[in-house]
Amino acid sequence: MASFFSSSKTAGTSTIATDADLANDIIINNPADDSISDIAFSPQQDFLFSASSWDNKVRIWDIQGGNPQGKAQYEHSAPVLCTRWSFDGTKVASGGCDNVVKVYDLNSGQNQQVGSHDSAVQSLRFVQCGPTNAECLVTGSWDKTLKYWDLRQPQPISTVMMPDRVYAMDSKQQLLVVGTAERNIVVINLTNPTTIFKTVQSPLKMQTRTVACYNSGDGYAIGSVEGRIAIRYVDEEQQRKLGFSFKCHRQTKTNRSVGSSSQASVYAVNSISFHPGYGTFVSAGSDGSFHFWDKNQRHRLKGYPAQNGSIPICNFNRQGSLLAYAISYDWSRGYTGNRQDYPNVIRIHPTTDAEVREKQK
Known part of the structure; x- marks a missing residue:
């Protein structure tokens, strides 16, 4: 288990960012009446995204020109935990604590x-699966099931x-990876979507919090509640040659006494x-920081200082x-941590190649 990624430095650059480096971020203050649970961008438009919230709503924003505009919203009857867009960018799907999967049509409203x-x-994720690469929606639930849906019919495929x-859960290419309770990682090849390809135990010792598939569809990263990330194939x-794990999202304080x-x-x-272009990745955590990483050369590209609240979700x-x-608030400290004065903000950070592009060896 590696401790930290090595720091990558080139002349005139540093892996440590400051709050000044966030000065050009677009800020959406009070984007919801409760914590944001998920954010997803349109696959067809650069400046259109949806955000789900614990206030039972999904909101769609347009940030064209740096001026955030609310375009639409719709409701569930309980907190919404996830949102994603269809491949053609005409529909937004969501699911949450009301046990319901909903789809919003941008054309009809x-x-x-x-x-x-x-x-x-x-x-949930929109995927292309089976012998015909048919588009469907796959949803994962606390009821211990995965369901595939054709949006034209009420029963799961x-x-x-x-x-x-x-x-x-996450998917890229023909790879679908699901993280469950008890540290199980389920791998599915979407050419045969109803059959589990294999189930393995997470190499991380504590609960899985997030999974993300590589653009190439040959592996995935796992993040856990213990401040560790595993790089898997x-x-x-x-996996034997390239897989590894490392510590992150930790703060060390010296006890002077x-x-x-x-x-x-x-x-x-x-x-x-x-x-989506370089294959590097970003991680965000309960410590309120986010960091850009290069898994192939095993170093951190850029790390940002902790903000004044946890970061439950990030997405390119x-x-x-x-x-x-x-x-x-990410609910990591239970209901008692959900103070009325806790920040609730969405920030849009314009990335630079210095942050997200692989460094040459």
Whole structure:
């Protein structure tokens, strides 16, 4: 288990950013009446994104020109935990604690229920699967199932039993990876979407918080509540050669009264997102910081200082030119931590190549 990634430095650059480096961020103050749970950009437009919230709503924003405009919103009857866009950018899907899967049509302005589970819907993705690469919506729930939906019919195309409650899910190319309770990681090849390709135990010792697939579809990263990330590959030979884990999202304080002893505060890795062009990735955590990483050369590209609240979710737009991240309560300290004065903000950070592009060896 590696401790930290090595720092990558070139002449005139530093891996440590400051708050001044966030001065050009677009800020959406009070984007919801409760914490933001998920953010997803349109796959067709650079400046259009949806955000789900614990206030039971999904809101769609347009940030063209740096001036955030609310375009639409719709409601669930309980907190919404996830949101994603269809491939053609005409529909937004969402799921949450009302056990319901909804889809909003941007052209008609109408939303409708397209599916349901027996417990909360934690995660969803639009995927192309089967022999014809048909587009469908896959949803993962605390009811320990994965369901595939054709939006034109009310019953699921297929239901796949998971080892435990679904906590995280992601898909790229033909790879679908699901993280469940008890540290199970389920790998599915979408050419055969109803069959589990393999189930493995997370190499991280504590609960899985997030998973993110590589753009190439041959592996995935896992983030856990203990401030660690695991870099994994589907192929076992690749895994032996290239797989590793490292510590992150930790704050070390020296206890001056006891000499040089230090104490580390460990925070959850809440979100991981891969840059769509370069294949580098960003992580965000309960410590309120986000960091850009290069998994291939095993170093940190840039790290940003902790903000004044936890970051529950971050995501790139389709070009990787923007990173959206929410500063809001992530429920890591239970209901008692959800103070009235806790910040609730969405920030849009314009990325630079110095932050997100692989450095030459």
